[in-house]
Structures are given as C-alpha cells and as structure tokens.
Amino acid sequence: MFVIGSGAKHLEEEISRHGNLINVEIKKFPDGEKYVRVLERGKEAIVIQSTYHPQDENLIEALLLGDALSEAGFKKLKIVIPYLAYSRQDRVTKEGEPISVRAIMKMLGLYYDELYVFDIHNPKTLEHFPGIAKNIYPAEAIANYFKDKLGEGLILAPDKGALERAKRVAEVLGLEYSHFEKERISPTEVRMKPVDVDVNGKNVLIVDDIISTGGTMIKAANILRELGAKEIFVVATHGVFAEGAIERVSKAVNELAVTNTIPTEVSKISIVDYIVKLGEKE
Structure with missing residues (x-):
C-alpha cells in the first residue's frame, strides 16, 4: 500500500494504476505549518515523497507521515525518496559545518525501517541511515x-x-x-x-x-x-x-x-x- 506525499503528486496517477493508495489528508494551517492525517489502517506502508523545492517542507511532511502511520497502527514503514534533498552536502569543508545528509538520514530513521533513493550523489552516505537503505539507479x-x-x-x-x-x-x-x-x-x-x-x-x-x-x-x-x-x-x-x-x-x-x-x-x-x-x- 502506497502513501503519496505532496512531493510525489506528479507520480500519483501512474502509481495508482499499479497499486493501492492509502487515503491521507495533507494540508497547511493558516500559519504555514503542515497537517497530516492517515484515514486508513494497515500493517505495512510505502511512503513516496520526493524532496525537491520546498525541500524542508517536504522533508517535514515525510516525518509527519511516518509518525501518523505509526500512530495509526502501521508496524513496518518504507519510504521511497526519488530525489533526496541535501544529498550533495555529504562532507565537512569548513570547520563548524554539519554533514547535512547524515542529519537527514538519522531523522528519517526515527520512523522508517527501510529507505530507497534514486541515484543518490554519494551512495556511501546511505550508511548513515540506521535501517535498510538502498540506492536505485534507473x-x-x-x-x-x-x-x-x-x-x-x-x-x-x-x-x-x-x-x-x-x-x-x-x-x-x-x-x-x-x-x-x-x-x-x-x-x-x-x-x-x-x-x-x-x-x-x-x-x-x-x-x-x-x-x-x-x-x-x-x-x-x-x-x-x-x-x-x-x-x-x-x-x-x-x-x-x-x-x-x-x-x-x-x-x-x-x-x-x-x-x-x-x-x-x-x-x-x-x-x-x-x-x-x-x-x-x-
């Protein structure tokens, strides 16, 4: 069962021809904060969320979807991120910088058991994800x-x-x-x-x-x-x-x-x- 995030809406019609979609409500509050609600129950789900612009908003939505699915009783969660934001920020070049992609991976690992990305800039950075992480090259x-x-x-x-x-x-x-x-x-x-x-x-x-x-x-x-x-x-x-x-x-x-x-x-x-x-x- 697939959950389509805002960053993957352009894939929704094609995916719906091949698999069941979990009904979710996604909107914004007047102050700009995201609201997510899962309207179905199940055991396993695959969230599809690309994180192009607005990158931070799409990443936060991915976390909220993970939390909402867990709250709704889903026990195994996978996330497919066709384009992973921050993937090029994979090393420290000046003192005091973060390894941004590492922070993103750890954050996603709080909710998701498996992570799938497409053609990540540096495949070695997938080692930062605490669960199963795979790079797909098309x-x-x-x-x-x-x-x-x-x-x-x-x-x-x-x-x-x-x-x-x-x-x-x-x-x-x-x-x-x-x-x-x-x-x-x-x-x-x-x-x-x-x-x-x-x-x-x-x-x-x-x-x-x-x-x-x-x-x-x-x-x-x-x-x-x-x-x-x-x-x-x-x-x-x-x-x-x-x-x-x-x-x-x-x-x-x-x-x-x-x-x-x-x-x-x-x-x-x-x-x-x-x-x-x-x-x-x-």
Whole structure:
C-alpha cells in the first residue's frame, strides 16, 4: 500500500494504476505549518515523497507521515525518496559545518525501517541511515528511452566520478562507454576531453546524476561537436535546473531528458516501475 506525499503528486496517477493508495489528508494551517492525517489502517506502508523545492517542507511532511502511520497502527514503514534533498552536502569543508545528509538520514530513521533513493550523489552516505537503505539507479529506463535514438553510439560521463552511471547504461545497450577528463591549463581555464574514445561520426549520450546550471553539459556538448560527434543527447536522473538551464542545455544538444524524480518539462523517463516493484515485494 502506497502513501503519496505532496512531493510525489506528479507520480500519483501512474502509481495508482499499479497499486493501492492509502487515503491521507495533507494540508497547511493558516500559519504555514503542515497537517497530516492517515484515514486508513494497515500493517505495512510505502511512503513516496520526493524532496525537491520546498525541500524542508517536504522533508517535514515525510516525518509527519511516518509518525501518523505509526500512530495509526502501521508496524513496518518504507519510504521511497526519488530525489533526496541535501544529498550533495555529504562532507565537512569548513570547520563548524554539519554533514547535512547524515542529519537527514538519522531523522528519517526515527520512523522508517527501510529507505530507497534514486541515484543518490554519494551512495556511501546511505550508511548513515540506521535501517535498510538502498540506492536505485534507473539504467534500464534511461537505456530504453535512448536505444532507438543512439544506434551504434557511445555513452559518456561528464567526469570520472560519474563513470559508473555511464557504464550501467552502456551495459544495458551493449555500447562503448568512457568519460571526460579535466585538465587545468591555468588558474582560470580547464580543458575537457573524452578519454580513449573516438566520437567522430557517432551519436553520443552524456549521462549524469544531477543537472543544475547545465554549464558542464553545454561545455561537453560543444567539445563533442568540435570532435565531429553526430547527434548529442544529455540525460540526468534529477533535473534540479537553475533558472534558464533547460533552455540553455536544450539549445546545445539534440535532446535533453531527465527522469521524473522531479517534475519538469523535460521529465520524459518514468521511475514508477521501480517503485511498483518495491510494493510487490511486500
């Protein structure tokens, strides 16, 4: 049985075709505080709550849903967070800072037995969650969307840190993969180039976890065009998108697509099948 939070309303119609939804009431008091009420009883529930903007509000709602479900007698609670806010704040860079993602994980662990996230920035941070925590990478969904567009193309990661994502998509498609290497030429200039692959005359898919400003993707696409790449596609799991980023990236490539962990105008790839399978394991 699924509970749909405010941050996952864009997934509700699709999920409802595959599983039962628990009826909940969610609203705001006049002072801005959230109100949550569970209107059914049961033993197990899966809360689905993405935590894009307003991040803090969606996180608090996830906690209130966990408390309300426990109060209503549910004994086992799982939470699926398609996009986990604060996941990039995973280390201390200046004295006195928190490890923000650790605080979020511990907080969620007060109510939830299992946590499932999609393509978290640093999978090692899941160790902060006190229960079962798993990272889901939607390689098959991404590969299926692009397989007819790419042909005998290749998959590239924008840097070595994203190479595993490129590898997973490439393995589904049976294609070659590599990554961009960054070389600092001067204090203000960085050069990027694909490592050990020839992109001339080939379609290329650039794969990453998050697109925010889109600057890296645009630079990578421009380099690929200079090297003779044919058609250039860009995909990310999470379309965070700073203002104007969708338009800027779309102009630089043949197609931009992201999954629907966050609702955007280019959220063309659905993660719902992965969520439904979690419900089938109950």
